[in-house]
Amino acid sequence: MARSARAQEEIRRFLDIGAVQVAELDLDGDEAVLRPGPGSPPVTHGEVFVLVRRRGRPVGTLLGRVPEGADAKAVLAARARAEYAAAQGGEPGQAREAGEPPYTSVVVATRERAGQLARALDSLLAQDHPRFEIVVVDNAPVTSETRELIERKYAERVRYVCEPVPGLAVAHNTGLAGVRGEVVAFTDDDVVADPRWLTELTAPFAADPGLGCSTGLILPARLTTPAQVLLESHGGFAKGFTPRTYDPARPPGDEPLFPFTAGRFGSGANMAFRTDALRSVGGFDPATGAGTAARGGDDLYGFVRVLAQGHRLRYTPSALVWHHHRETWQDLETQAYGYGAGLTAYLTAVLVNRPALLPAFLAKLPRGLAHARALTAVRETEGGGAPGDHDTRTHPWPRRLSRLQRRGMVYGPVGYLRARRALRTRGEGAR
Numbered sequence: 017m018a019r020s021a022r023a024q025e026e027i028r029r030f031l032d033i034g035a036v037q038v039a040e041l042d043l044d045g046d047e048a049v050l051r052p053g054p055g056s057p058p059v060t061h062g063e064v065f066v067l068v069r070r071r072g073r074p075v076g077t078l079l080g081r082v083p084e085g086a087d088a089k090a091v092l093a094a095r096a097r098a099e100y101a102a103a104q105g106g107e108p109g110q111a112r113e114a115g116e117p118p119y120t121s122v123v124v125a126t127r128e129r130a131g132q133l134a135r136a137l138d139s140l141l142a143q144d145h146p147r148f149e150i151v152v153v154d155n156a157p158v159t160s161e162t163r164e165l166i167e168r169k170y171a172e173r174v175r176y177v178c179e180p181v182p183g184l185a186v187a188h189n190t191g192l193a194g195v196r197g198e199v200v201a202f203t204d205d206d207v208v209a210d211p212r213w214l215t216e217l218t219a220p221f222a223a224d225p226g227l228g229c230s231t232g233l234i235l236p237a238r239l240t241t242p243a244q245v246l247l248e249s250h251g252g253f254a255k256g257f258t259p260r261t262y263d264p265a266r267p268p269g270d271e272p273l274f275p276f277t278a279g280r281f282g283s284g285a286n287m288a289f290r291t292d293a294l295r296s297v298g299g300f301d302p303a304t305g306a307g308t309a310a311r312g313g314d315d316l317y318g319f320v321r322v323l324a325q326g327h328r329l330r331y332t333p334s335a336l337v338w339h340h341h342r343e344t345w346q347d348l349e350t351q352a353y354g355y356g357a358g359l360t361a362y363l364t365a366v367l368v369n370r371p372a373l374l375p376a377f378l379a380k381l382p383r384g385l386a387h388a389r390a391l392t393a394v395r396e397t398e399g400g401g402a403p404g405d406h407d408t409r410t411h412p413w414p415r416r417l418s419r420l421q422r423r424g425m426v427y428g429p430v431g432y433l434r435a436r437r438a439l440r441t442r443g444e445g446a447r
Contacts (some may be wrong), residue, residue: 026414030345033242033411036079042065043094043100046384048093054139057089065248066094066240072212073232073334073357075100076257090107090314091164115222117215119147122199125187126205127155127307130165132340133205137170140203143215150174153191155307156182166423181442183435184284184305185314192291194297201288202315203337208237210336217288217335223259228293228327229319231255231282232335243348244341249411253283253339255331262329273380276363284315286337287320297321299366303435304358310365310431312358312422317365335446352417361432368432 037060038053052058053067061084064153068076122140125135133152140150152174156161166176179190192200199218203209217232234253239245254414264282267274298321305314323329343349381406 022415026412026416028399029412030242030246030414032070033245034063035241036239036245037062038236038239039064039088039092040069041089041096042069042072043093043096044071048089050089050092055135057236059092061086061088064088064092065095065236066092067235067336068100070100074257077235077254081407084104088161101419107231115172115219117145117147117218118198118201118221119196120145120149120201120214120218121191121195121291122148122150122193122201122203122214123153123188123191124150124203124205125155125184125191126151126162127157127182128159129205133162134165134169135219136173136203136205136207138212139207139209139211141170141173142211143209144211145218147151148214149196150175151191151195152176153187154189155184156180156440162425181246181302182441183302183307185300185304185308185317186302186316187307188305189299189302192294198291198293199288199382200294202284204285204339205342207285207337208340210338213286213335213337217286220330220332221288224328224330227330228290228325228326229281229329230288230335231319231329231331231340232286232337232368233257234283234286234337234339235334237338237340237377239341241343243344246350246411246413247341247351250413252341253282253285255282255333257333259333260331262323262331264323264328272383275320276377276380278316278319278362279359280327281319282315282331285339286319286335287315289318290327293322293327293378294318297325299370299371301362303432304361304365305441306354308431309434309438310361310428311354313360313365313428314358314363316358316362320366320369324373349420350416352420353424353427356421356426357400357428357431358424359429360425361435362428363427364429397400 038056039059040053042049050059064079064080064082066080067074068078076096078099080092082091124136154164163176166174177194179187179188192440199221201214201217214321217230220230221227236248236252237245239248271277283392301317304317306312319329367377381386396427
């Protein structure tokens with residue numbers, strides 16, 4: 017197929033992707049409770065992306081179709097019981113990890129998105145965690161909107177900090193410097209946190225003194241545009257529903273590139289660190305992350321640096337946030353390029369700041385290149401559909417997005433070096 021014809025076919029396929037409802041279904045014996053996703057209307061007929069819970073605990077997702085005139089709860093509950101009959105849940109209100117979660121600081125970096133920030137803060141203030149503080153870092157603001165929001169609505173419950181230097185890692189480091197918690201959690205201003213998110217994310221630190229980092233599950237808050245559906249149909253930000261501990265003393269046999277495939281561990285919208293462990297490695301590299309020439313990679317850098325210090329990392333799918341995915345094709349292009357750039361930028365940052373990892377990196381480089389080719393391959397699929405099982409692709413991934421991701425990977429090291437130079441120019445200095 018000629019390139020122009022192929023491009024037109026990709027555009028047609030993209031525009032044909034329909035909206036999908038988002039809901040959660042909680043199963044408890046013969047009972048079932050169906051709720052719309054955060055900010056979504058009640059479920060009606062049509063396609064529905066469903067988070068399935070067992071007595072409150074997330075166990076999987078599915079894509080269901082509710083016929084017109086049918087009882088949505090009955091249809092989706094029958095499908096969920098058939099697919100997740102063996103999944104068991106804990107008792108409601110009990111932490112899944114031993115021990116009371118430690119005092120925790122939640123850092124939210126934001127820039128000129130007061131409306132989204134308010135929605136995120138409302139969900140954070142509703143957490144059932146026994147002891148926590150919230151710190152908002154206003155990154156390179158051009159208006160006073162964020163500060164005024166905090167002063168007007170959240171002054172007694174949220175601490176406001178302004179960081180004039182742009183960059184997500186810089187903002188996170190500013191938050192890290194001033195937090196008081198034994199554990200510091202990070203999330204974004206475009207999420208809605210499940211009420212048990214912070215408890216589930218931080219309880220593992222009480223259970224394991226050697227734990228340096230934990231990550232959690234990220235699911236879509238809305239699937240109303242083709243871009244949102246396409247992203248989620250290729251996994252979105254989810255890392256599955258099986259808890260897992262990554263231990264540098266016992267490298268996982270099924271992860272031959274460990275720890276350099278840090279994207280497998282989680283994402284920056286849902287992560288927490290033992291505060292002393294993150295501070296001991298200097299925090300995040302300020303030349304990485306959104307808002308810099310590196311475009312991203314700050315979270316991956318943090319994961320690898322903490323693992324390289326001998327700390328364990330725990331993925332906990334019961335720690336759930338709902339993420340508002342970007343909405344347009346242009347957003348997907350920016351995201352694809354940024355993912356590619358952030359991947360190689362963070363690897364460059366790790367090797368610059370921790371040269372002792374270079375031999376291990378070089379030994380794994382051939383497999384790493386093969387992994388990169390697979391990561392950016394055009395992912396075809398048969399038929400249409402929408403997201404459900406995160407291991408099943410239901411829409412082809414456009415070639416243009418794959419090309420942009422590869423271009424980003426080539427650019428990443430250059431972007432990182434440019435970001436370091438920009439920080440030196442500002443007198444900050446890269447770590």
